[in-house]
Amino acid sequence: MSDETFFTRWARLKRERPELAPVAEPNTAAEPAMPPDVEAISAPAAPAPELTDADMPSLASLGFDSDYSGFFSAKVSSELRKSALRKLFHQPEFNVIDELNDYREDFTYFEPLGNLITIDMKHQLERHARQHFDRLLEDHRMTPDTLSLAREQALATLQQYPTAVVGSIGYQSQGRLLIIGDASALPLAAQLPDTLKPQVLLTDDQAIASQFANVVIPLKGRNLSISGHLGAFAVDVGGIVITSDLILDLQTPPSVQRGILPPGYFAPKSDELADTLAQLPEMIGEFSKPRYFHYDPSICAHSSSGLHGCTRCIDACPAEAIISIGSKIEVNPNLCQGGGACAAACPSGAIRYQYPSPAQTVDQLRILLRTYHAAGGIAPKILFHRSAMPLELAQLPPTLLPFPVEELGSVSAELWLAALSFGATQVLLYDEAVTPAQSRDTLQQQLAIAQAQLQGLGYPADAIHVLPVGTPAQGISPAPVMPLLTPATQGGMNDKRQQWRVALDHLYRFAPAMPASIALPAGAPFGTLVINKDSCTLCMACATICPFKAIEGGGNKPQLRFHPNHCVQCGLCATGCPEQAISLQPLYITDPEQRRLAQVLHEEPPFCCVQCGKPFGSQSAIKTMLSRLASHPMFQNPRALRRLEMCEDCRVMDVVQDPAAMG
Structure with missing residues (x-):
């Protein structure tokens, strides 16, 4: 086995086959020749200097073709590097939007939906709610049949407590019908039974048909006003009053336009006319309906001390059955047909629904x-x-x-x-x-x-x-x-x-x-008062006006106390404040104990009599009085002006001892 290693073998082959060696780039600089058999060991190249922020070109000079590689040097700050890249990618060449790119939008920002609920969101909410209900049935081992049986028992029990009728309102109709319309009302009146005793009030100037024997009254441009109810209508035609039990108004629009029309007044649309004509003959005789409302004037916030306050029941009544009669309201029981909006709107419960209570x-x-x-x-x-x-x-x-x-x-x-x-x-x-x-x-x-x-x-x-x-x-x-x-x-x-x-x-x-309190929308029947302490003189006019004693004085000291449990936000205190220093703030105090506690809205040190030292008013009230009466002819005498700073006892004694005041 040869002792030749991988590296020695690689070096030998490199010498034997020069074509395997990498081709060096030509070097124009003169280098000393190396012997072919000697392996030259080149000296390591000097490291390139690291660039810093000071070596970078200004961002303003950069363009699409600029060299940005220097910004990636290790000693270049990340803030400058990001700014340079931001400048690069804001170039027009990088801002050509491909409309076919699914990710071309800026997903870092989206328009809030607010209270908008999409169809998909609604579907998902309903699906989750249904799943929650199914799990609830499973946890309680219930079935829809079991729930239906429980509902039947509950509804059957409810039938044992019928609505109690408290009082009723009666009507009496003899069938006297007044038809208001153009000439087309004449043949219509001729078809009605004689028990209705129809009269026609023509709204145009066409000639009266001779074949119609009943009374026909031409309007001829005179003013028309209608008041009353079933069995007691009064129609004023330019000073001439026509009475009737029933009214069929064929005008477009009709003379009476209310959310709930008076009993006995019919203003049918064209597709309802046949049903109305069939109903009219049945409107003869005696009729009754429940007395739908109960009114307690002692807790009504409509008016106090001659100032107008709450009108919510008047504004809410669709039958226009409620009117103001000065300090209180009056409900016409014949016009009231149980709409109930007045009782819902009333902040104090002065008017409440009665059928049922x-x-x-x-x-x-x-x-x-x-x-x-x-x-x-x-x-x-x-x-x-x-x-x-x-x-x-x-x-x-x-x-x-x-x-x-x-x-x-x-x-x-x-x-x-x-x-x-x-x-x-x-x-x-x-x-x-x-x-x-x-x-x-x-x-x-x-x-x-x-x-x-x-x-x-x-x-x-x-x-x-x-x-x-x-x-x-x-x-x-x-x-x-x-x-x-x-x-x-x-x-x-x-x-x-x-x-x-x-x-x-x-x-x-x-x-x-x-929470300690909950902010409520305007018009809520719960809330507090905000006092402008710079304007308030603690004159106690608000405490005098408030019909529910929600505001009171502090007894022997100038203090304005407030009972949130009593306030219905009627606004009478703000209306009657001579300094306009009160504003309403609708809110609900959640803790029952805190809601029962009286709040001190404003207080001041008392003003003491300059003669005997007795406290008798607030400092701001005396200062306001002095500034307003300083130019009055009766107080040009310094002694007379000083009397305003005295208590009631010292003021009387000083008047008696003053010859100028006694004449």
């Missing part, structure tokens, strides 16, 4: 949910819907408990939250096209307040959700939205604010979040 509604919700749970049901949902809207129970998910009400607008936030406190995992509101615009606006305002409170406590906002018009019943998801919590047991109350607070206090006990 809030207390009865809360008791029915508690009994319904308690029976459902006792029968083995889980994750119930409450569906508020108008009682006149038919619902097929078989089409609803087995966890959905329908709760009929006279009108959707008659239920509001305190009832929704009460249902959640009783263990409902979601409250759904079934909207319809017949819902008046004012009622829908009030519904959305109440929804915004309740959802803000739920979100502030860490609960999902859609735990209370309005189903859009036309939503199919079978498309409602059975999956729970709220977490399962211990149901509350409180009884129903007619005190709106107390019912609201009790329900929220129960949810607060199990809340994922417990």
